[in-house]
Each structure stands twice: as structure tokens, then as C-alpha cells.
Amino acid sequence: MKLYVILFVVILISLVSCESKPKYSPERSLTEKEQSQILYTTIRYLGHLPKKGTYENKFEEQFDEYYSKLVLDFKIEAYHKDGDYEYFLASRIAPSIKVKKVAVGVKMKRNETGELTYYEEVFRTWKFEIPEMKEKGLMLFDKMVKAEDLSPYYIQNSAPEEFIEFPDDKVYFDLEEKRWKVHSTMDQLSQN
Secondary structure, eight states, X not given: OHHHHHHHHHHHHHHHHHHTSOTTOGGGTOOHHHHHHHHHHHHHHHSOOOTTOOTTTTXXXXXXXXXXXXXXXXXXXXXXXXXXXXXEXXXXXXXXXXXXXXXXXXXXXXXXXXXXXXXXXXXXXXXXXXXXXHHHHHHHHHHHHTTOOOGGGBHHHHTTXXXXXXXXXXXXXXXXXXXXXXXXXXXXXXXX
């Protein structure tokens, strides 16, 4: 009988500790090692180019050390998996007088060996102080996971309040090249 009571208490504590973590808390479904692996897998898209780096050569071995250090600047704030797709919200400190962070909402798919087969930065926030970044970032992340329209949070629709810096009416994420690009002048003229 004592064994059943102990087992019941252990199960109850496990359930309560899982439920105390927020819905998208990465710790609910990923170990620290798995979180690091996601960042290492995506850092050459997520992070800035190194000096002498280009979009064409950023995967060369000469930049491995740069990216292995850069990945330490990022943190996974939220994570969700739905079928083959994984979603995560990554943040990093942004240059500012006060401590501020910028967050990126990512949708990706990996194959059996962990290589990316799909990568999309769905949104990038403005820099915010950490509490505001978490509040706005998690709200946008939830909408991204649910495939809701994020356009009301683009700067041209939300001003004066800021949420999403990119995309906007000038900048978009190119899925083929896996990077943010500016619409050409001809594209902008045809949109007006």
C-alpha cells in the first residue's frame, strides 16, 4: 500500500511540475542539448554574417568558430512542434543604451539526420526591454503557431505601438535564399 501512495505522489508531483511551465516553454519538450542543437542548426541563417562572410560562403569551415561563439548570444524562448514542423522563438541582446532584446519567430522542418529541409523567419520584433519582448514575442509566437494573420502587428498597421519590425511593406523573408530582403523598386511601385 505504501508503494502505491509513494508512486501516486511521484506521479502527481511530475504532473504539477509539467503544468507549472508555460505552454510553449522549451523545457517542456526539449533538453538543453536539444535547444542548443536547434540553435546550432539555424545560426548561419539566424545570426549576422561574419567579417569577410557572404551569403554564399557563410557555410565554409573558416567561419565555424565565429558561429559557434555567436550561437551563445541566442536563447530559445518558446518552442512548439506540430507534425513535421517545428516552431521556435529565439532572442538575443540588441545594441541599446538599456538592456533590450530582439526576438525572431522561426518555422522549420528537419529530416531524420537533423538537417534543415525548410526554414522561414516568420517575424522579427523590434528591440524591447526583456519583459516587453517576452510578452509581445510570446503573443506573436502563439499566433504564428496557430497560423493566424500577423499583418495587424506590422509597423504600418500597428503604429504608434511597435511589435514586428520585419516583415513590413518594404522587407520580406525570401524562402529560397533563407534571408531578409528588400523589395525591388519595381515591386514597390506595383504595390502602390
